[in-house]
Amino acid sequence: MRRVCIGLIALAAPARADVPEMPPSYAQLFDQAHSWSYDVATTTYDVEDFHKARPPKRTAHHIVTCKVTMVMALPHGAASRVACDGEIDPTVTIAGDWGATADGLFRITGFPKTEADIANGTPILPAKPHPFRHSDHDAVHGLRSTAHAWCIFDDTSHDDGGFTRSQCFEANVGIVSGELEGGGDDWRRVSYRLKARP
16 A cells, blocks of 8 residues: 555656756756746836926836746757746736747747747747847847846837837846836836846
8 A cells, every 4th residue: 555655646746857958048947846036117107208308107016926837848958838927018028938949049929849849939049149239120139248147138219119128147047137118108117127036
């Protein structure tokens, strides 16, 4: 009887995905049950008030906690799903599906079945990052390094309703911070910072 119980307990324990070694900037996104908590500050303006340099309408503060809920190992990469207990901003997402191949980190629109599905996603961070800046019409996209992190950024502020946005990845931590500013008539400034280190 005791042997049967021990066997059942062993089967009930969650298996840790055998994920290939990842670059430290985003390895934690593929660590089962890893979590992060962020301090989020959102300031909203009436767009006319903003142009006339009037005080903001309000600044709201809240905490958002995100956790890796599912990980799948692939021969040369992995996929993961992150769930959050709140939203930072509709245009700034941490929750959802992530994928990694030998080429780097991707955002994906659904949990993949193969590495080819990941490669069809949106590239976020190369496996071997280096600073760059690309202009595409009125938009600028790039990657910059700070003392502790790699930060991706977008700048579409020259368009009506455009914005600037960044998201930073720190080695052995994952996503540590980010900012958004803009949004046309729905102008807002959103910043989030890691609250509790793992």
